[in-house]
Amino acid sequence: MQKPDTRTLDQFAEELDQIRSDAMSEVGEKDARYIRRLIGIQRSSEIIGRIVMVLGFISPALWVIGVGLLALAKILDNMEIGHNVMHGQYDWMNDPNINSRNFEWDIAGDGGSWKRYHNHEHHTYTNVIGKDRDFGYGTLRLSDDLPWKPKNRFQFLHYLGLSALFEWGVAYHEVAAERIFMGKRREVSSLPISRKALKDAFFKKAGRQIFKDYIFFPLLCWPVALQVLTGNFIANIIRNLWTSTIIFCGHFTEDIHTFQPAEIENETQGEWYYRQILGSSNLEGKKLFHILTGHLSCQTEHHLYPDVPAPHYPDMSIKVQAVCHKYGIPYNTGSLSKQYITVVQRILKYSSPKSIKA
Amino acid sequence: MFNAINSTFLNRFLAYFNNKFIPTLARTLTNTSSFIAYLEPIIQLFKKDWKSNHLSAKVTCVRKESESIYTLVLKPSSNWKPFRAGQFVQLSAEKNGSLITRTFSISSEPSYFKASGKIELTIRSQENGIFTPWLRSNLHPESTVYLSQANGGFTLRQNTTRKLFIAAGSGITAIRPLLKEYKNEPWFKQSKLLFYVKNRSERLFAQDLNMLESYGLDYKYIYSEESGRICQQHLDNFCQDISKREVYLCGPTKMIETTNNLLKENLIPEANIHFEYFGATPINIQDSPLDIEEEEFIQVDYLNSNKQVSFKPEASPQTLLDMAEKEGLNPIAGCRIGICHQCICKKKQGRVYNTKTKQYSDSGSEEIQLCLSVPVGHVELEL
Numbered sequence: 001m002q003k004p005d006t007r008t009l010d011q012f013a014e015e016l017d018q019i020r021s022d023a024m025s026e027v028g029e030k031d032a033r034y035i036r037r038l039i040g041i042q043r044s045s046e047i048i049g050r051i052v053m054v055l056g057f058i059s060p061a062l063w064v065i066g067v068g069l070l071a072l073a074k075i076l077d078n079m080e081i082g083h084n085v086m087h088g089q090y091d092w093m094n095d096p097n098i099n100s101r102n103f104e105w106d107i108a109g110d111g112g113s114w115k116r117y118h119n120h121e122h123h124t125y126t127n128v129i130g131k132d133r134d135f136g137y138g139t140l141r142l143s144d145d146l147p148w149k150p151k152n153r154f155q156f157l158h159y160l161g162l163s164a165l166f167e168w169g170v171a172y173h174e175v176a177a178e179r180i181f182m183g184k185r186r187e188v189s190s191l192p193i194s195r196k197a198l199k200d201a202f203f204k205k206a207g208r209q210i211f212k213d214y215i216f217f218p219l220l221c222w223p224v225a226l227q228v229l230t231g232n233f234i235a236n237i238i239r240n241l242w243t244s245t246i247i248f249c250g251h252f253t254e255d256i257h258t259f260q261p262a263e264i265e266n267e268t269q270g271e272w273y274y275r276q277i278l279g280s281s282n283l284e285g286k287k288l289f290h291i292l293t294g295h296l297s298c299q300t301e302h303h304l305y306p307d308v309p310a311p312h313y314p315d316m317s318i319k320v321q322a323v324c325h326k327y328g329i330p331y332n333t334g335s336l337s338k339q340y341i342t343v344v345q346r347i348l349k350y351s352s353p354k355s356i357k358a
Numbered sequence: 359m360f361n362a363i364n365s366t367f368l369n370r371f372l373a374y375f376n377n378k379f380i381p382t383l384a385r386t387l388t389n390t391s392s393f394i395a396y397l398e399p400i401i402q403l404f405k406k407d408w409k410s411n412h413l414s415a416k417v418t419c420v421r422k423e424s425e426s427i428y429t430l431v432l433k434p435s436s437n438w439k440p441f442r443a444g445q446f447v448q449l450s451a452e453k454n455g456s457l458i459t460r461t462f463s464i465s466s467e468p469s470y471f472k473a474s475g476k477i478e479l480t481i482r483s484q485e486n487g488i489f490t491p492w493l494r495s496n497l498h499p500e501s502t503v504y505l506s507q508a509n510g511g512f513t514l515r516q517n518t519t520r521k522l523f524i525a526a527g528s529g530i531t532a533i534r535p536l537l538k539e540y541k542n543e544p545w546f547k548q549s550k551l552l553f554y555v556k557n558r559s560e561r562l563f564a565q566d567l568n569m570l571e572s573y574g575l576d577y578k579y580i581y582s583e584e585s586g587r588i589c590q591q592h593l594d595n596f597c598q599d600i601s602k603r604e605v606y607l608c609g610p611t612k613m614i615e616t617t618n619n620l621l622k623e624n625l626i627p628e629a630n631i632h633f634e635y636f637g638a639t640p641i642n643i644q645d646s647p648l649d650i651e652e653e654e655f656i657q658v659d660y661l662n663s664n665k666q667v668s669f670k671p672e673a674s675p676q677t678l679l680d681m682a683e684k685e686g687l688n689p690i691a692g693c694r695i696g697i698c699h700q701c702i703c704k705k706k707q708g709r710v711y712n713t714k715t716k717q718y719s720d721s722g723s724e725e726i727q728l729c730l731s732v733p734v735g736h737v738e739l740e741l
Contacts, residue, residue: 027455028454028455028456029452029454029455030455031455032452032455032456033455036399036402037399037402037403039399040399040400040402040403041403043396043397043399043400044400044403047400086699087699088699088702091699091702091725092455092456093455093456093457094456094457094458094459094724094725095457096395096411097390097391097395097398099702099725100699100702101699101702101725102391104385104389104390105389106389115699115700116700119697119699119700120697120700123697124695124697192688192690192691192700193690208385208386208389211386212386212387216386216387306697307696307697307699
């Protein structure tokens, strides 16, 4: 596909800017009420889930319900609440707890670390090989931009492991990039805090999470400690699998494009928008599905407008699609199953050295 | 002796327990700063106006004082503590989902609060302000607003010295409680009030002043549209024994500065001049480049690092992030284009221009992105 010229992309950018300002003019009380209510529901679900799980000694069904509620709470906390609040989507509320500076989520990864590499590296350099470490997370070969290595043969198993332990991937991401524990130190680092501070934050957050789910709550319910520990473990795994599946569908589907660092030098706003659209793919579904994905089902809109409150994305996506259609720019969307199959195909395809450049 | 040691130990233990152990436990178990912050959204499912870190107050009446000035009568919740005449509160209200906070003097006296459980805030509706006109038209009896505890040192020194009060415009709001609270004190009979207002229609609290006159207050309105701002002549005409008086000033920053200098020229010792700068006055938010030129100097106070810079505005304005880095401060920052939200910082007060939204902020306290913000006038940052 031919990249449109700069002038066309300037007009394209203007139309996308308009969609943004239209949406922002609607942001207000309704969004504030929505996020507060959702957090209220999420925390109720966590508390009830933890209690019902303990009652599992009465009937295993209660244990299953408890684990389900806890997993639901963890998914909501991770996706629709944590991810979006930490993107600054609700900073305008001036709420001391619901803002990108103070919010911390219920996963192993430290929110501060995530904000640095995700909001900055991933969102600015989306799918730029060598700059966006989210592309393959430094372990998977997902395009021919990376040379094939023998270990890639088994990368599907690797993917399954990463998926199940996804929160640890999030936790370890920046620590790995900065070679805190092993490897050759990065030549160019934009780490705005000291290496020690990064290491401390990593251990502190990971330690707190382990203590909470695997020591404190099990011991608190001593006679049924094992049942609580297993339940917490499973809830975390369910959340990890869900989160990772949704995120993989956002950037590693069949028609996703990758970019070289040279391509993004002196990028205009229009070119940036264009790259974000080619590098993202959407998932179609009902309202509840969008909420459970944290509206990352509208990955394209999220990448175009990372700080617009996410519940506005579905409406915006209709307008964005129309604009893309007008300019002949491909817009990638489909059902979860359809998109996920292409993700699996991509992981398999690039695990062998024979693939031909798409 | 034994008891004393025992109780220090106990106090230390309790302090550790409350200030260290409980917050750490809350952080660990809930990932929030306190258990109550964690429970807040659940409580709000049932009580929508409840907030863990704010005292609430019910509006009982919105009273018109003049075309542009109104009084909010509020009934604070029971944990709001008594105040002293002349103090201020921070009033917060949710405007379209966004919690906006401004500082206002309490314009009623403590004895009124004691008797009725109510306080009054008298507010000028700023023509282009984003908050004060909105408050006036959107608050009704039974609306909920939020208050801080009362604060501030503009209170009366209890002594027998004769007193002169000088107020300009809505500055009277801090002086009215002083007058009403102490109207029965012996010194009150010799007290004077000089009150600057724009014109006759802006004569705030005329009824109250009339009533206070019967207690011995000598007062005079000066219409600045006719007689101009404060000057030596005004003082000479109204108060011959000025050098023997203690003076209480309240009004806009410029007025306080001018009057303070004038009083010093009249040999009033500094210890006898009392005033407090009226912090957050909402300013108009029109998107015109003229706004920047209004302010002669730009000044940025970095409160946490005790640094201050001021300079003449330049043709190519700098962002607060660049400025802070030039000052050798190391604010955490990332993308520098407004995406990553790492450089968010609390602005205590002052106006900034947002280069992304192309809008001027209001002057109140809020979180801003340093990399997008250009200071306009005097800005205070928690940095």
